[in-house]
Amino acid sequence: MSSGEASGYRGRFAPSPSGPLHDGSLLAAMASYLDARAQGGRWLLRIEDIDTPRCAAGADTLIMQQLQTLGMQWDEPPVWQSKRLPNYEAAFARLQAQGLIYGCACTRRMLSDGPYPGTCRHGLPPGRTARAWRLRVPQGTVHFVDRWQGPQSQDVAGEVGDFILHRADGMWAYQFVVVVDDGLQGITDIVRGNDLLDSTARQRVLAQLLGYEPPRVMHVPLLCDRTGRKLSKQNHAPALDVSHPLDTLQRAWRNLGFAAFPASTIQEFWARAVPLWAARHCPDRQ
Numbered sequence: 001m002s003s004g005e006a007s008g009y010r011g012r013f014a015p016s017p018s019g020p021l022h023d024g025s026l027l028a029a030m031a032s033y034l035d036a037r038a039q040g041g042r043w044l045l046r047i048e049d050i051d052t053p054r055c056a057a058g059a060d061t062l063i064m065q066q067l068q069t070l071g072m073q074w075d076e077p078p079v080w081q082s083k084r085l086p087n088y089e090a091a092f093a094r095l096q097a098q099g100l101i102y103g104c105a106c107t108r109r110m111l112s113d114g115p116y117p118g119t120c121r122h123g124l125p126p127g128r129t130a131r132a133w134r135l136r137v138p139q140g141t142v143h144f145v146d147r148w149q150g151p152q153s154q155d156v157a158g159e160v161g162d163f164i165l166h167r168a169d170g171m172w173a174y175q176f177v178v179v180v181d182d183g184l185q186g187i188t189d190i191v192r193g194n195d196l197l198d199s200t201a202r203q204r205v206l207a208q209l210l211g212y213e214p215p216r217v218m219h220v221p222l223l224c225d226r227t228g229r230k231l232s233k234q235n236h237a238p239a240l241d242v243s244h245p246l247d248t249l250q251r252a253w254r255n256l257g258f259a260a261f262p263a264s265t266i267q268e269f270w271a272r273a274v275p276l277w278a279a280r281h282c283p284d285r286q
C-alpha cells in the first residue's frame with residue numbers, strides 16, 4: 001500500500017474522541033496524511049481517549065467513518081490510549097527510578113497562572129499528601145525547528161516549571177501519554193494544529209528523558225471562527241459533513257493554503273494533492 005518501510009517515515013493522526021471531526025480537526029488530519037503519503041511513509045491512527053470524561057460514546061467510530069469516506073486510510077490497526085495504561089505506568093516507573101518524579105500537594109487555588117514555583121520539589125509540606133505527580137524538569141533551553149513555524153526555543157524549567165504527568169484526578173496528563181505513545185509507536189514526524197506548538201518543548205524534554213528520538217514537527221495554522229477563536233469541539237464547531245466528500249476535501253485543501261484544482265473522484269483528488277504537498281513542504285524529497 002505504501003513504501004513506508006523504505007522511507008522509515010511514521011506519522012500519525014491522534015484525535016480525541018470528544019465528538020466527530022469538524023473543519024478544524026480535518027485540517028490536522030489532512031496535513032498529516034498528505035505529509036506521510038508525500039514522504040512514502042506510514043500513517044497511523046491513535047484515538048486519544050485517556051481523558052475519559054470528555055469522550056463521547058461512539059465518537060471514535062464516527063471519526064474512523066469520516067476519515068474513510070474522505071479516502072484517508074490508516075496503515076496499521078488503530079490504537080486506543082485507554083487500552084495502553086500499562087505502557088504509561090512502565091514509563092512513569094522508569095522516570096521515577098531516575099529520581100525525576102515528585103509528588104505535589106498544591107491545589108489549584110495555591111498556584112498562580114505562571115510557572116510552577118517548585119513548592120514541593122524538595123518534599124511535601126508537613127502533614128500534606130501528594131495529589132499530583134510532577135516531572136523534575138532539567139535546566140536548559142529546548143531548541144527545535146518547526147517545519148511550518150520555523151525555529152523555536154523554550155526554557156521549559158523557567159517558563160513552565162515542573163509540569164504534571166499524573167493529575168490530581170487520577171488521570172495521566174496529555175503531555176506524558178502522547179510522548180510515550182509516539183516513542184513506542186516509533187513516530188518520526190508529527191504534523192498537527194499549531195495550538196500544540198506550545199506543548200512541543202515539554203514533549204521533547206520528556207522524550208529525551210525517556211530515551212526516545214524526538215520526532216520532527218510541523219504545526220499547521222488552525223482555523224478560527226468569526227470571533228477569532230480556534231474551531232474546536234469545546235467551542236461547538238459543527239460536525240464535518242461528509243455527504244459531499246470531494247467538496248469537503250477541496251475546502252480543507254484551500255484552508256491549507258493551496259489553490260483548488262479539478263478532480264472528479266476522491267482518488268483523483270489525493271493523487272493530485274500529494275505531489276503538490278510534496279513540492280511545497282518536502283523539498284528534501286524532490
Ligand SMILES: [Zn+2]
Pocket residue numbers: 103104105106118119120121
Ligand atoms: Zn506542589
